[in-house]
Amino acid sequence: xxxxxEDDLATHPLTGRFLLRRGRARMSAEERRVLEDxxxxxxxxxxxxxxxxxxxxxxHSMFLVDGFVSRYxxxxxxxxxxxxxxxxxxxxxxxxxxxxxxxxxIATLGPVRVAIFEHDQxxxxxxxxxxLGRFLWFATLIDAAMHREWIxxxxxxxxxxRLAHFFCELNARMEAVGLAHDGRFTLALTQxxxxxxxxxxxxxxxxxxxxxxxxGLMNFRSGEVTILDQKRLAAVAEFEPDYLYCDWAAWKGL
Amino acid sequence: xxxxxEDDLATHPLTGRFLLRRGRARMSAEERRVLEDxxxxxxxxxxxxxxxxxxxxxxHSMFLVDGFVSRYxxxxxxxxxxxxxxxxxxxxxxxxxxxxxxxxxIATLGPVRVAIFEHDQxxxxxxxxxxLGRFLWFATLIDAAMHREWIxxxxxxxxxxRLAHFFCELNARMEAVGLAHDGRFTLALTQxxxxxxxxxxxxxxxxxxxxxxxxGLMNFRSGEVTILDQKRLAAVAEFEPDYLYCDWAAWKGL
DNA sequence: CGGAGGTTTGAGAGGCGTCAACCTCCGTGG
DNA sequence: CCACGGAGGTTGACGCCTCTCAAACCTCCG
Numbered sequence: 001x002x003x004x005x006e007d008d009l010a011t012h013p014l015t016g017r018f019l020l021r022r023g024r025a026r027m028s029a030e031e032r033r034v035l036e037d038x039x040x041x042x043x044x045x046x047x048x049x050x051x052x053x054x055x056x057x058x059x060h061s062m063f064l065v066d067g068f069v070s071r072y073x074x075x076x077x078x079x080x081x082x083x084x085x086x087x088x089x090x091x092x093x094x095x096x097x098x099x100x101x102x103x104x105x106i107a108t109l110g111p112v113r114v115a116i117f118e119h120d121q122x123x124x125x126x127x128x129x130x131x132l133g134r135f136l137w138f139a140t141l142i143d144a145a146m147h148r149e150w151i152x153x154x155x156x157x158x159x160x161x162r163l164a165h166f167f168c169e170l171n172a173r174m175e176a177v178g179l180a181h182d183g184r185f186t187l188a189l190t191q192x193x194x195x196x197x198x199x200x201x202x203x204x205x206x207x208x209x210x211x212x213x214x215x216g217l218m219n220f221r222s223g224e225v226t227i228l229d230q231k232r233l234a235a236v237a238e239f240e241p242d243y244l245y246c247d248w249a250a251w252k253g254l
Numbered sequence: 255x256x257x258x259x260e261d262d263l264a265t266h267p268l269t270g271r272f273l274l275r276r277g278r279a280r281m282s283a284e285e286r287r288v289l290e291d292x293x294x295x296x297x298x299x300x301x302x303x304x305x306x307x308x309x310x311x312x313x314h315s316m317f318l319v320d321g322f323v324s325r326y327x328x329x330x331x332x333x334x335x336x337x338x339x340x341x342x343x344x345x346x347x348x349x350x351x352x353x354x355x356x357x358x359x360i361a362t363l364g365p366v367r368v369a370i371f372e373h374d375q376x377x378x379x380x381x382x383x384x385x386l387g388r389f390l391w392f393a394t395l396i397d398a399a400m401h402r403e404w405i406x407x408x409x410x411x412x413x414x415x416r417l418a419h420f421f422c423e424l425n426a427r428m429e430a431v432g433l434a435h436d437g438r439f440t441l442a443l444t445q446x447x448x449x450x451x452x453x454x455x456x457x458x459x460x461x462x463x464x465x466x467x468x469x470g471l472m473n474f475r476s477g478e479v480t481i482l483d484q485k486r487l488a489a490v491a492e493f494e495p496d497y498l499y500c501d502w503a504a505w506k507g508l
Numbered sequence: 509c510g511g512a513g514g515t516t517t518g519a520g521a522g523g524c525g526t527c528a529a530c531c532t533c534c535g536t537g538g
Numbered sequence: 539c540c541a542c543g544g545a546g547g548t549t550g551a552c553g554c555c556t557c558t559c560a561a562a563c564c565t566c567c568g
Contacts, residue, residue, distance in 0.1 A: 055496060073406045076492050081409040083402040095399075098392035103399050103497035127384045134380060137391050138352040140398065145349075145357050147401035148337040152327045154408035155335040155453030159524070190546060199409030204524055206548060222546095238330050242309060243357035413556070444514060458556055460516060476514095476565095 005178030012036045014065055014115040017089025019139060021176040021246050031132040038125060039063065039115040045108050047188070052093060052106040060118045062092045067112030068188050072196065073104050082197040083150070084143065085109075085170065085189075089177040095140050097122050110188035145243040154199045157238065159208045162198040164237035167218055171227055172241050183218075183227030194220075259432030266290045268319055268369040271343025273393060275430040275500050285386040292379060293317065293369040299362050301442070306347060306360040314372045316346045321366030322442050326450065327358050336451040337404070338397065339363075339424065339443075343431040349394045351376050364442035399497040408453045411492065413462045416452040418491035421472060425481055426495050437472075437481030448474075 008024070009016035015036045018024060027035075042065065045051065051069070052058060062069075064086050071084040071092075083104060086092050096102050097119050126133035146169070153165045170187060174180035191209070192202040200208070212218050217233045219226040227233055262278070263270035269290045272278060281289075296319065299305065305323070306312060316323075318340050325338040325346070337358060340346050350356050351373050380387035400423070407419045424441060428434035445463070446456040454462070466472050471487045473480040481487055 071402075073402070075406070075410045079410055081406045083405045095395045098388050099395055099399075099499065103499075104402060123388075126380070126388060130381045130384060130387070133384070133387070134352050134377075137394070140391070140395060141349045141353055144394065144398040144401055145353075147398060147405060148325075148327070148358060151337045151401060151404050151408060152329070152335045154405060156329045156333055192546075201525055202546085203526080203548085207524090210548085245353065245357075446514075455557060456514085457516085457558085460514095461556095464516085 014039050014042065015063060017177040018063070018091075019135065020089055020178070022142065023135065023138065023245070027132070027135060031129060031135070034125065034129055034132060038117055038121040040118050040121065041116045042113060043116060044113050045111065047108055047110040050105065050107045051114075052096075052102050054103060054105050055101060057101045058093065058096045058119075060116050061094045061097050061122065062114040063094075063117060064088055064090050064092050065113040065115055068109040069106060069112060069114075070109055070193070070197075071104050071106050080196045081199070082193065083147065085197060087170070087173050087177060088179065090143075091136075091139050094122075094136060095143065097136075109193070142245055145245070149243050159198070159200055159204055160211060161237055162200065163194065163205065163208050163212065164217065164233050165239050166194070166198055167220070167225060167227065168230075168234050168237045168239040168241070169244070171225070171230075172244055172246065176244070176246050183225075183230055185225050186223055187220075187225050188223045268293050268296065269317060271431040272317070272345075273389065274343055274432070276396065277389070277392065277499070281386070281389060285383060285389070288379065288383055288386060292371055292375040294372050294375065295370045296367060297370060298367050299365065301362055301364045303362045304359065305362060305368075306350075306356050308357060308359050309355060311355045312347065312350045312373075314370050315348045315351050315376065316368040317348075317371060318342055318344050318346050319367040319369055322363040323360060323366060323368075324363055324447070324451075325358050325360050334450045335453065336447065338400065339451065341424070341427050341431060342433065344397075345390075345393050348376075348390060349397065351390075363447070396499055399499070403497050413452070413454055413458055414465060415491055416454065417448065417459065417462055417466065418471065418487050419493050420448070420452055421474070421479060421481065422484075422488050422491045422493040422495070423498070425479070425484075426498055426500065430498070430500050437479075437484055439479050440477055441474075441479050442477045 005017065005020060008020065012032055015032070018035065019027070040060070051062065054073070066088055069086040069092050070082050071086070072080050072082045074080050092114065093102060093106060122136065125136070149169065153162050157165060171180055171183060171185065174185040179185055191205045195202045195205040198205065209220055217229050217236065219228065259271065259274060262274065266286055269286070272289065273281070294314070305316065308327070320342055323340040323346050324336050325340070326334050326336045328334050346368065347356060347360060376390070379390070403423070407416050411419060425434055425437060425439065428439040433439055445459045449456045449459040452459065463474055471483050471490065473482065
């Protein structure tokens with residue numbers, strides 16, 4: 001009954017990971033097909049490449065097929081706050097469809113592959129396939145739920161908790177789309193970038209990663225994450241994954 | 255050409271402030287009517303009253319007609335992080351429509367009046383009035399944009415900047431719905447609650463409010479906000495209001 | 509009049525930032 | 539082949555911002 005990433009990817013090479021383990025199974029075959037066919041093109045970009053600038057009007061949205069993307073905002077002194085990290089299967093800027101522009105910047109982390117969805121096509125989907133439209137809406141709301149959890153992380157947790165929470169979330173999301181196994185996955189982030197996501201400095205991230213390692217909780221080295229003690233790490237993070245809406249039994253079916 | 259709060263409220267006593275100054279003018283008369291008529295009932299609640307609990311399945315969403323509402327999450331030691339404050343004209347938990355449950359708690363701040371929208375009715379709107387449905391989607395995305403700005407606030411600003419940013423945002427939002435004039439408005443919050451919103455302690459909020467007052471930037475006393483120097487306050491806050499999508503000229507009309 | 513909750517101020521502690529040095533790694537070019 | 543430079547990782551010393559603990563006061567309301 002669970003979605004199988006391999007199977008979905010074979011039949012839907014672009015959108016095979018869309019909402020995987022998060023209600024994907026409740027989309028009809030036709031809806032899956034309509035979404036897959038709505039992509040107009042596939043683009044590739046190198047790492048550290050800016051995709052969208054704050055304020056820029058946009059007429060298409062990007063679905064992340066492969067790689068990692070970050071959304072961020074710069075402060076006056078040039079310091080950066082990452083507000084979101086995207087993994088394969090995420091719509092990166094679907095929220096730009098109803099809003100028509102973005103209130104933040106978007107850049108790739110490593111090299112990526114994205115599928116382009118023209119907003120005309122998305123409008124057509126909401127008119128001809130309203131249920132699929134509600135799935136798209138739902139996808140943007142998972143983003144909002146993660147935003148809230150990041151607010152909690154920054155407002156109430158110390159450095160150790162913030163990093164632990166960040167890795168717990170990424171592990172759960174990577175696992176949902178079949179890219180993490182047994183607490184191991186690749187995450188193309190540097191320590192300074194981790195700091196930008198967690199409201200810390202690079203130096204302090206380094207120290208805190210060391211204590212997490214010395215406590216036997218997890219390891220992060222050159223983009224490779226290894227969670228050693230998932231239970232204790234989640235305790236440090238005060239991590240409760242319900243906000244990711246994975247495998248929700250009580251789904252009402254939209 | 256601008257919306258007039260008084261006029262909208264006369265003809266639409268419940269939803270008169272919905273998306274006011276944020277694209278409301280682009281809704282058709284029929285769409286306004288359909289939305290107003292979709293409310294099933296109006297409820298009143300006292301202050302400090304919990305409206306929804308985390309995880310609870312919901313079958314209706316609440317539109318805030320009068321008063322203030324907060325959304326928050328509790329950590330393990332009982333400390334609280336407020337992730338959102340709502341003012342009249344906001345849908346409080348419209349995101350619970352596509353998701354079917356909430357990942358956080360909701361409570362009133364002062365006494366409130368809310369209009370109830372059954373999810374059946376919202377489903378009908380997305381099917382029969384897809385354009386209105388996209389306006390509803392848009393409303394949830396403004397929430398997400400504010401979440402991102404809160405992440406920035408907590409991750410990159412010190413205590414003074416955080417409070418300044420919070421008040422700048424609330425001032426802009428209250429002004430948009432006609433409830434703030436010349437930087438003056440009512441905000442039924444205590445200092446400990448401000449602390450819960452800004453990731454600080456009540457004690458430190460008190461000290462920081464004093465410096466803001468002594469610097470001639472603003473005043474906050476028993477729920478009354480007076481912004482004395484909007485420009486300098488915005489500078490301290492690094493506040494750029496574009497994320498609120500007020501009066502956006504380039505609106506593409508959904 | 510008494511109590512609860514909010515506001516205000518003080519003293520001391522600690523977490524995290526800043527600055528600085530040195531390291532490894534890796535791609536580039538002489 | 540090796541010198542060089544840049545980006546990231548690591549560690550230490552020091553300082554400040556914010557938290558913690560504590561107490562006094564104030565206001566509202568039962």
